[in-house]
Amino acid sequence: MEVSTAMWTAAVVGVAVIYWFVWVMGAAEVKGKRAVNLKMGSITRDKVQDKYKQYWSFFRRPKEDIAAASDGDKVPVFVDTFYNLVTDIYEWGWGQSFHFSPSLPGRSHREATRLHEERAADLIAARPGQRVVDVGCGVGGPMRAIAAHSGAHVVGITINEYQVARARAHNRKAGLHDRCEVICGNFLEMPFADASFDGAYSIEATCHAPRLEDVYREVFRVLKPGALYVSYEWVTTALYREDDPRHVETIRGIEAGNALPGLRAQHEVAAVARQVGFEVVEDRDLALLPAGSWWTRLKMGRIAYWRNHLLVSALTALRVAPKGVVEVHEMLYETARHLSDGGETGIFTPMHMILCRKPLVTPN
Numbered sequence: 001m002e003v004s005t006a007m008w009t010a011a012v013v014g015v016a017v018i019y020w021f022v023w024v025m026g027a028a029e030v031k032g033k034r035a036v037n038l039k040m041g042s043i044t045r046d047k048v049q050d051k052y053k054q055y056w057s058f059f060r061r062p063k064e065d066i067a068a069a070s071d072g073d074k075v076p077v078f079v080d081t082f083y084n085l086v087t088d089i090y091e092w093g094w095g096q097s098f099h100f101s102p103s104l105p106g107r108s109h110r111e112a113t114r115l116h117e118e119r120a121a122d123l124i125a126a127r128p129g130q131r132v133v134d135v136g137c138g139v140g141g142p143m144r145a146i147a148a149h150s151g152a153h154v155v156g157i158t159i160n161e162y163q164v165a166r167a168r169a170h171n172r173k174a175g176l177h178d179r180c181e182v183i184c185g186n187f188l189e190m191p192f193a194d195a196s197f198d199g200a201y202s203i204e205a206t207c208h209a210p211r212l213e214d215v216y217r218e219v220f221r222v223l224k225p226g227a228l229y230v231s232y233e234w235v236t237t238a239l240y241r242e243d244d245p246r247h248v249e250t251i252r253g254i255e256a257g258n259a260l261p262g263l264r265a266q267h268e269v270a271a272v273a274r275q276v277g278f279e280v281v282e283d284r285d286l287a288l289l290p291a292g293s294w295w296t297r298l299k300m301g302r303i304a305y306w307r308n309h310l311l312v313s314a315l316t317a318l319r320v321a322p323k324g325v326v327e328v329h330e331m332l333y334e335t336a337r338h339l340s341d342g343g344e345t346g347i348f349t350p351m352h353m354i355l356c357r358k359p360l361v362t363p364n
């Protein structure tokens with residue numbers, strides 16, 4: 001073969017490989033978000049690295065420091081920063097539903113995710129004509145699945161403005177914008193009238209609240225008497241030992257990489273629900289056997305993580321992605337390791353389910 005032919009062949013193969021790497025493999029779970037489109041929410045390009053550093057120095061501290069009265073109030077601000085930094089990476093690498101679900105033999109991740117969401121709708125008996133609130137709605141994956149499955153009107157609330165824009169765009173694209181509304185706000189002080197919803201759910205979101213009672217009290221307030229609320233909670237299980245340094249390292253790693261002001265223990269959840277006035281209808285860990293493990297999806301992705309790491313590094317070097325994305329991606333890689341350790345050892349679950357009812361008559 002002539003030298004020029006060999007060079008042309010190499011060039012064509014090179015371009016094809018890059019195309020496959022960036023455009024085909026670069027769009028992970030769901031069409032629509034590709035590595036070349038990674039933005040960092042509403043943070044301007046030049047501020048990404050600084051914002052990441054501020055985030056990290058806030059959340060890498062022990063939970064006692066974060067929970068201290070003054071810093072507890074700052075949590076929603078840093079949670080907002082966190083979602084500016086991670087929302088596009090989550091969509092690119094995980095999809096439009098920012099939560100885990102038990103794996104189901106013979107079913108795809110996408111189906112398992114949808115069934116876990118529909119289960120929440122069924123638990124609160126959501127139906128057409130009802131108005132349901134999604135507390136901490138992300139970019140609305142669960143909201144769309146629940147509106148489509150139940151026929152209910154869903155109003156989502158998220159602290160992050162960028163997620164509001166993404167969720168609204170997805171709702172429109174899915175043709176569900178007449179039944180899915182999204183509002184930017186703090187779920188610790190919801191901009192909704194008392195007794196204005198027929199049902200409520202939160203999927204892996206209330207773990208961001210410095211005090212669980214504050215968000216449960218708000219949900220209680222906005223629900224009509226007799227209405228149901230279901231929440232999938234991130235908690236440590238009875239297997240967690242505070243005197244085991246490996247357990248502590250895993251839980252601290254989960255907290256720091258997921259903007260959590262401190263994980264609660266499983267047994268605390270029902271007590272908090274009762275404290276704010278709910279009747280607890282059901283309280284159990286959906287991750288327990290015979291459920292398929294939720295963390296296998298994280299572990300199976302090792303090669304994909306490497307590919308993604310190379311991709312974000314290359315895009316940063318080419319200045320397509322802003323400086324700081326590589327650090328954010330590394331933080332997520334680390335947190336994925338801690339999350340799968342937490343799942344495998346059984347010391348952590350992201351799906352402790354609590355189903356509550358607001359009593360028909362609230363005692364004074």
Ligand SMILES: C=C(CC[C@@H](C)[C@H]1CC[C@H]2C3=CC[C@H]4[C@H](C)[C@@H](O)CC[C@]4(C)[C@H]3CC[C@]12C)C(C)C
Pocket residue numbers: 089090092093094097098099100204205207258259301304305308309329332333335336339
């Ligand atoms: C409920 C929360 C988020 C849960 C999950 C949706 C996310 C937790 C960890 C995330 C990820 C970790 C590794 C990333 C990987 C390095 C990257 O290449 C592609 C995206 C990841 C897989 C990313 C996806 C979302 C998570 C699984 C918390 C915040 C309360």
Ligand SMILES: C[S@@+](CC[C@H](N)C(=O)[O-])C[C@H]1O[C@@H](n2cnc3c(N)ncnc32)[C@H](O)[C@@H]1O
Pocket residue numbers: 076079083096097098099135136137138139140141142157158159160163185186187188202203204205206208209
């Ligand atoms: C892990 S995401 C889960 C999103 C969604 N439930 C899902 O499963 O796709 C957590 C969500 O909670 C929201 N959140 C966290 N703290 C909040 C607060 N104080 N007020 C409103 N939303 C908040 C985040 O903005 C994010 O949308």
